[in-house]
Amino acid sequence: MQCVIIKTIQQKGCKSAPKKVALAYITSLLMYIPHSFYELPEYNYDREIWVVVEGSIWNIVLWKIWTLIVQIFHRILSSVILVYLNIKILFAMIEYSKRRESVCSSSSNKNGKKGSHRERQIIYLLLALTFSFLVTNIPSALMKIFTNVHRYCEISFNEEVARAVVNCIEMFGYSIDFFLYFFMNSDYRLGLKSILNCTKSILETRRVTTVIDKDSENLPANGDTKS
Numbered sequence: 001m002q003c004v005i006i007k008t009i010q011q012k013g014c015k016s017a018p019k020k021v022a023l024a025y026i027t028s029l030l031m032y033i034p035h036s037f038y039e040l041p042e043y044n045y046d047r048e049i050w051v052v053v054e055g056s057i058w059n060i061v062l063w064k065i066w067t068l069i070v071q072i073f074h075r076i077l078s079s080v081i082l083v084y085l086n087i088k089i090l091f092a093m094i095e096y097s098k099r100r101e102s103v104c105s106s107s108s109n110k111n112g113k114k115g116s117h118r119e120r121q122i123i124y125l126l127l128a129l130t131f132s133f134l135v136t137n138i139p140s141a142l143m144k145i146f147t148n149v150h151r152y153c154e155i156s157f158n159e160e161v162a163r164a165v166v167n168c169i170e171m172f173g174y175s176i177d178f179f180l181y182f183f184m185n186s187d188y189r190l191g192l193k194s195i196l197n198c199t200k201s202i203l204e205t206r207r208v209t210t211v212i213d214k215d216s217e218n219l220p221a222n223g224d225t226k227s
Contacts, residue, residue, distance in 0.1 A: 031070050031073070031074065032070070034057065034063065034066055037055050037056070037057050038054075038055040038057055038058050038063065039052050039053070039054070039055050039058075040052070040053055040054075040055050040056075041053075063148075064148055067144070067145065067148045068145055068148075071141045071144050071145050074141070075137050075138065075140070075141030076138070076141055078137075079133065079134055079137060079138060082130060082133060083130055083134070086126050086127075086129075086130045089126060090123055090126055090127070093119055093122060093123050093126075094123065096119065097119045097120070097123075100119070118187075121184060121185055121186070124184060125180065125181070125184045125185060128180050128184060129177065129180060132173060132176050132177070132180065133173065135169070135173075136169050136170055136172060136173025136176065137170065137173060139166040139169060139170075140166045140167060140169070140170040143162065143163050143166045143167075146159075147159075147163060
């Protein structure tokens with residue numbers, strides 16, 4: 001009976017997945033549509049170049065409120081939810097690890113020790129992922145709020161440097177997950193190695209097949225050989 005319930009839940013989840021993905025894209029689109037109008041291109045006839053100038057909505061109070069709401073929902077609230085869920089997962093993993101150790105403590109079970117090692121890897125990985133997400137996203141959100149409170153382009157040189165730094169940190173955060181998984185999870189490294197080996201073998205097979213095809217094309221046809 002329990003298996004039937006789980007299967008039904010999985011089927012409902014699979015059916016609703018496209019709707020959830022579409023809703024996520026539509027929500028992001030609606031949230032960031034106003035950002036398309038806060039700067040406008042303008043041709044500078046004196047310098048004969050195109051420049052970016054302040055948009056018409058920049059000084060509107062509703063725009064500043066909307067920017068604050070977007071950053072809160074997109075960065076800060078998502079960070080809070082991520083931390084909360086990961087903390088729950090960590091406590092569940094720690095509790096499960098304690099139960100496993102209490103069961104396997106009486107016997108020298110290698111599988112139990114291996115499972116305990118993998119659980120510690122997962123715990124450390126969750127902590128690292130949570131910390132990296134906070135470090136790479138929160139500063140950018142705060143800087144975005146700070147710059148939008150000021151008038152257009154009225155920030156000092158130090159503030160401009162700080163904005164560039166937090167933007168670089170944010171960009172780095174998009175790729176750091178790969179390195180965390182690679183250095184902290186042996187299964188991930190083995191999986192990546194197997195993929196690379198498989199790709200290498202496929203390329204070598206194609207290369208050998210290409211060489212054989214070329215050699216067969218160069219062979220003389222029947223009756224063309226000179227006696």
